[in-house]
Amino acid sequence: MRITDVKVAEAPITSNMANAVISFSGMTVSVIAIATDVVRDGERVVGYGFNSNGRYAQTGLLTERVLPRLKEAPPERLLDPETGLIDPVAARDVMLTNEKPGGHGDRAVAVGIVDMALWDAVAKAAGKPFYRALHERFAREGIAVEPADTVQVYAAGGYYHPDGTIASLQEEIREYLELGYRDVKMKIGGASLDTDRRRIEAVLSILPAGSRLAVDANGRFDLRTALAYADALSAYDLLWYEEPVDPLDYQSHAVLAEAYEGRLATGENLFAMEEVRNLLRHGGLRQHLDVLQMDPALSYGTSEFVRMLTCLRSAGWSPTACHPHGGHQYNLGIAAAFGLGGCESYPRVFEPFGGFADDTPVEDGRVRLSDAPGIGIERKAALRDLIHGLFA
Numbered sequence: 001m002r003i004t005d006v007k008v009a010e011a012p013i014t015s016n017m018a019n020a021v022i023s024f025s026g027m028t029v030s031v032i033a034i035a036t037d038v039v040r041d042g043e044r045v046v047g048y049g050f051n052s053n054g055r056y057a058q059t060g061l062l063t064e065r066v067l068p069r070l071k072e073a074p075p076e077r078l079l080d081p082e083t084g085l086i087d088p089v090a091a092r093d094v095m096l097t098n099e100k101p102g103g104h105g106d107r108a109v110a111v112g113i114v115d116m117a118l119w120d121a122v123a124k125a126a127g128k129p130f131y132r133a134l135h136e137r138f139a140r141e142g143i144a145v146e147p148a149d150t151v152q153v154y155a156a157g158g159y160y161h162p163d164g165t166i167a168s169l170q171e172e173i174r175e176y177l178e179l180g181y182r183d184v185k186m187k188i189g190g191a192s193l194d195t196d197r198r199r200i201e202a203v204l205s206i207l208p209a210g211s212r213l214a215v216d217a218n219g220r221f222d223l224r225t226a227l228a229y230a231d232a233l234s235a236y237d238l239l240w241y242e243e244p245v246d247p248l249d250y251q252s253h254a255v256l257a258e259a260y261e262g263r264l265a266t267g268e269n270l271f272a273m274e275e276v277r278n279l280l281r282h283g284g285l286r287q288h289l290d291v292l293q294m295d296p297a298l299s300y301g302t303s304e305f306v307r308m309l310t311c312l313r314s315a316g317w318s319p320t321a322c323h324p325h326g327g328h329q330y331n332l333g334i335a336a337a338f339g340l341g342g343c344e345s346y347p348r349v350f351e352p353f354g355g356f357a358d359d360t361p362v363e364d365g366r367v368r369l370s371d372a373p374g375i376g377i378e379r380k381a382a383l384r385d386l387i388h389g390l391f392a
Contacts, residue, residue, distance in 0.1 A: 005034075006033070009390040027054075029353060032048070033048055049113045050116065086125075112296060119133065119302065129333070145319075145339040153367050154239070156185045157347075158187050175348060182211045183214065188229065213236075215238060253266065253284055257284035267291075268298070270294055273304060287317050292312070329375045
């Protein structure tokens with residue numbers, strides 16, 4: 001299997017919504033297409049990748065550093081000797097040639113985009129769904145568990161809109177429930193504590209029995225504010241309190257974990273195993289309670305996420321503590337392949353990148369994995385049409 005061509009494009013996220021830290025009105029997404037010399041069912045195998053929301057397009061990193069290394073590498077260096085197909089794990093090592101340790105940031109995002117596209121191509125070439133291809137690759141190393149047929153998902157939304165009201169927030173949440181979701185998440189920290197309490201109570205008032213609400217501050221708070229919110233949030237039976245402080249402020253996480261009896265969630269902005277290891281060492285998080293949200297699409301792809309899982313197991317954590325950020329097919333497949341606790345979903349925001357395939361609806365808070373080859377990007381019609389339009 002050989003790479004024959006790679007195309008890079010950018011797409012905008014055209015939305016005026018905001019969380020507590022950033023607006024998405026000027027946000028962009030990188031999209032790539034990796035063509036190969038494999039033909040299946042009369043069509044050239046092409047793998048597609050893109051980055052999760054919250055990070056800008058990575059065009060410069062992709063075209064100037066990451067992709068040239070793939071192009072210049074001897075083709076056999078990229079191959080899996082057991083299958084003859086491209087090995088995304090080997091490709092990751094090639095992409096990081098001559099890169100110093102640390103300083104992960106957007107470099108991790110660029111590599112994650114390519115990883116998604118490579119796995120999409122490899123799974124299609126093998127005629128297998130992505131999560132099955134993952135299982136077979138990492139089962140050799142004793143890492144992957146038997147893949148799950150379904151994955152628990154929650155609907156992420158509840159952003160701040162210029163014309164948003166309590167009524168419109170409630171209507172948004174009702175739409176998620178009608179789509180089959182049970183648990184939902186909303187933003188906090190972009191308004192006063194009193195206003196956020198009214199928003200939280202408005203959502204809780206419409207949730208049926210068995211549904212729960214998570215809240216997400218996107219790392220906005222200093223410790224004093226985070227503790228004030230924690231005190232207020234203790235009055236509610238929340239699913240979790242997410243990213244209350246800066247993701248690298250491990251000491252503040254430890255203080256919060258001591259003060260707040262509810263569940264904390266963090267990790268979506270940790271991009272390497274070493275950062276996760278420091279969180280486990282110094283963040284005070286509780287194995288039996290708290291949630292980790294590392295996003296493979298933002299953190300060098302699947303092979304780095306496997307390093308994170310290995311670190312977690314060594315520290316006594318279960319993979320079920322992981323609920324990846326990102327809300328798309330790639331992370332859904334990873335959740336199924338490695339027995340994770342669940343996966344985020346964006347059913348009404350970040351379209352067409354958010355949400356899952358059209359033929360796998362959410363039922364009672366879970367999504368059934370398809371047996372169609374690849375990640376399933378083309379099975380989401382709006383995403384397929386956008387990508388094909390970009391590379392026409």
